Amino acid sequence: MWKLLQIELYKIFNRPRTYIAFGAITALIAVIQLGLKADGEAYVDFIMSGLKDTFDFEGKILNGYLVCYVILQLLLVHVPLLISLIAADIISGEANMGTLRLLLTKPVSKTSFMLAKFFAASIYTFVLLLWIAVLALALSIFLFGTDDLIIQKTSYVVQITENDVFWRYVGAFCFAFLAMLTVTAVGFFLSIFAENSIGPIVATMSIIIVFTILSTMTIPVFQKIQPYLFTTHMVSWKEFFDEKVNDQNEVVKGSIQDPQKIIDSALILVLHIVILVFAGIFVFRKKDVLS
Amino acid sequence: MHDIIKVMSLGKRFRDITAVDELSFTVNEGDVYGFLGQNGAGKSTTIRMLLTLIKPTHGHIEIFGLNLQSHRIEILKQVGAIIEKPDLYKYLSAYENLRLFAKLSGIKFLQKQLMRQLEMVGLQGREHDKVKTFSQGMKQRLGIAMSLVHDPKLIILDEPTNGLDPQGIADMRNLILHLSREMKKTIFVSSHLLNEIEHVATRVLIIDKGKKVIEGSSEELFDPSNTIVEIDSTNNFECLQLLQQSQWQQYLQPQRRHSVLLKMNRNQLPQLNKWLVENNVAVISFQPRYTLEDFFLQVTSGKQYVEAFTN
Numbered sequence: 001m002w003k004l005l006q007i008e009l010y011k012i013f014n015r016p017r018t019y020i021a022f023g024a025i026t027a028l029i030a031v032i033q034l035g036l037k038a039d040g041e042a043y044v045d046f047i048m049s050g051l052k053d054t055f056d057f058e059g060k061i062l063n064g065y066l067v068c069y070v071i072l073q074l075l076l077v078h079v080p081l082l083i084s085l086i087a088a089d090i091i092s093g094e095a096n097m098g099t100l101r102l103l104l105t106k107p108v109s110k111t112s113f114m115l116a117k118f119f120a121a122s123i124y125t126f127v128l129l130l131w132i133a134v135l136a137l138a139l140s141i142f143l144f145g146t147d148d149l150i151i152q153k154t155s156y157v158v159q160i161t162e163n164d165v166f167w168r169y170v171g172a173f174c175f176a177f178l179a180m181l182t183v184t185a186v187g188f189f190l191s192i193f194a195e196n197s198i199g200p201i202v203a204t205m206s207i208i209i210v211f212t213i214l215s216t217m218t219i220p221v222f223q224k225i226q227p228y229l230f231t232t233h234m235v236s237w238k239e240f241f242d243e244k245v246n247d248q249n250e251v252v253k254g255s256i257q258d259p260q261k262i263i264d265s266a267l268i269l270v271l272h273i274v275i276l277v278f279a280g281i282f283v284f285r286k287k288d289v290l291s
Numbered sequence: 292m293h294d295i296i297k298v299m300s301l302g303k304r305f306r307d308i309t310a311v312d313e314l315s316f317t318v319n320e321g322d323v324y325g326f327l328g329q330n331g332a333g334k335s336t337t338i339r340m341l342l343t344l345i346k347p348t349h350g351h352i353e354i355f356g357l358n359l360q361s362h363r364i365e366i367l368k369q370v371g372a373i374i375e376k377p378d379l380y381k382y383l384s385a386y387e388n389l390r391l392f393a394k395l396s397g398i399k400f401l402q403k404q405l406m407r408q409l410e411m412v413g414l415q416g417r418e419h420d421k422v423k424t425f426s427q428g429m430k431q432r433l434g435i436a437m438s439l440v441h442d443p444k445l446i447i448l449d450e451p452t453n454g455l456d457p458q459g460i461a462d463m464r465n466l467i468l469h470l471s472r473e474m475k476k477t478i479f480v481s482s483h484l485l486n487e488i489e490h491v492a493t494r495v496l497i498i499d500k501g502k503k504v505i506e507g508s509s510e511e512l513f514d515p516s517n518t519i520v521e522i523d524s525t526n527n528f529e530c531l532q533l534l535q536q537s538q539w540q541q542y543l544q545p546q547r548r549h550s551v552l553l554k555m556n557r558n559q560l561p562q563l564n565k566w567l568v569e570n571n572v573a574v575i576s577f578q579p580r581y582t583l584e585d586f587f588l589q590v591t592s593g594k595q596y597v598e599a600f601t602n
Contacts, residue, residue, distance in 0.1 A: 003394060003395075003397075004395075006394075007391055007394055007395060010391065011380065011383075011391075014380075014382060014383060014387075015382055016382065097378050097379075097380070097381070098375075098376070098377075098378025099378055099379065099380060101339070101342075101344055101374050102372075102374070102377065102378070102379075102392070102434075102437075103395065104342075104343070104344055105342045105343075105344070105367060105370070105372045105374070106367060106392065106395040106396055107363075107364045107365075107367040107368040107395075107396065107397055108364070108395060109363075109364060286346075288339075288344065288345040288346060289339065289344040289345065290339075290345070
């Protein structure tokens with residue numbers, strides 16, 4: 001199994017296509033950071049305009065933590081599309097190249113082969129997310145420094161003190177990894193059914209787009225199905241940035257307002273991953289390799 | 292002699308299409324077993340079932356005396372295969388591809404051994420070039436190296452000369468002979484190009500529409516009593532008239548425009564040749580034509596196509 005995983009990783013990281021996602025992420029984050037560096041104060045003034053009449057803000061609102069939050073909000077919707085480039089290609093790409101039949105004539109079990117494929121795609125997803133973390137958090141802190149994180153939610157403002165922010169990002173990135181792993185599992189599952197990678201990549205992207213739209217629409221008929229859509233739970237990383245308030249209306253430092261929501265969402269995502277991976281293995285073991 | 296492959300009542304259906312139907316055969320140790328059939332006859336489906344890429348609808352396969360379904364990994368450790376054209380990782384070099392498949396085969400290897408393997412198939416000097424720069428022939432040779440890297444006892448080759456130029460075809464034929472004679476491998480090779488099998492196979496199985504047509508040694512299938520000889524002379528009409536008035540008349544076959552055809556025992560050919568010379572027939576060519584190909588066309592539906600085409 002370990003040997004198979006090594007081989008899969010070797011193949012993934014030797015493919016030029018792998019680095020498209022890294023290039024795209026780097027370019028997007030650089031553009032956002034440059035934009036905020038050049039005209040960030042105006043942006044902050046704009047989003048805080050409704051609050052400045054009521055509150056006095058001290059310190060650096062535009063700091064590395066806020067920049068990272070802005071980047072994550074903008075980017076995490078698009079990362080699934082980049083992940084599907086690899087995940088949805090992982091079996092179908094081999095079928096398309098004709099290497100699948102060659103691989104399966106080697107003395108490896110089909111289950112180990114599939115698990116190695118999924119773990120390799122998961123590692124790719126992890127590395128991609130780590131890269132986002134380095135650029136979005138570490139580089140933003142380097143460029144913009146640190147201070148309290150002030151986030152405007154729909155009907156209230158959250159202020160998290162500087163020394164209480166970092167662990168929330170660690171938690172948010174861990175959750176984002178789980179969310180992206182669900183996308184990996186969707187791509188992996190769909191890639192079994194096709195003999196070229198275009199179909200599964202487009203299908204994965206379409207599912208993400210349609211489900212995301214359904215998850216965000218406030219139409220009653222859609223709201224009934226929203227709890228069952230994995231895209232509804234993918235955005236629960238934001239829960240790490242909501243603090244609990246006590247009876248005296250004071251913020252409880254180091255707390256999360258609704259930790260159960262994070263746990264529930266995580267469990268639903270894990271369930272999706274397990275079902276998709278095992279269904280994929282089951283189908284693949286039964287499938288005739290005709291490519 | 293041990294049975295290396297034993298196939299019993301093998302069948303495969305794809306919805307309404309029967310690709311392989313009640314196929315049974317045995318490959319013995321040391322055989323170069325030619326598996327012949329036209330395109331779509333069921334050769335690739337059978338080979339894929341031998342390699343567990345396709346599940347049979349019914350039937351039983353034993354390789355090295357073991358049930359293929361229950362001992363898949365154990366069996367595949369001793370099998371090397373190329374299915375149609377070997378498609379490789381184009382973004383990796385020849386050496387990287389070989390190393391990757393050597394690892395998958397579960398063997399311990401040294402860089403030197405892999406280099407020697409590449410040298411054996413004539414890829415020395417191109418070891419570190421990306422496969423995307425390779426010709427079809429070079430890819431085929433790399434595929435051979437990959438199928439041999441773990442020193443398998445059984446080699447399964449599905450249409451190994453597809454896409455090769457004449458030199459590549461000759462090289463492949465020599466390689467098959469080398470593997471069989473020098474390295475004592477058992478080889479199962481499929482093809483629709485009969486002349487290439489004819490020169491290397493010790494036993495032949497012909498299938499048509501998924502069914503076994505005939506199985507036997509090349510010698511058994513090559514029946515010398517039915518040799519067709521094709522004579523081309525400076526005046527074929529005059530030659531035909533002479534033959535019609537001679538003792539050879541009984542052997543004459545329906546004629547073609549540019550030659551004279553006779554069917555007889557191979558032993559009689561020297562006499563006929565002598566007779567033609569004595570009767571002053573200016574012979575341009577005298578060709579005994581009974582090859583496996585004729586036999587193949589005779590026993591498969593290909594005959595109909597050929598006749599339709601030539602008529």
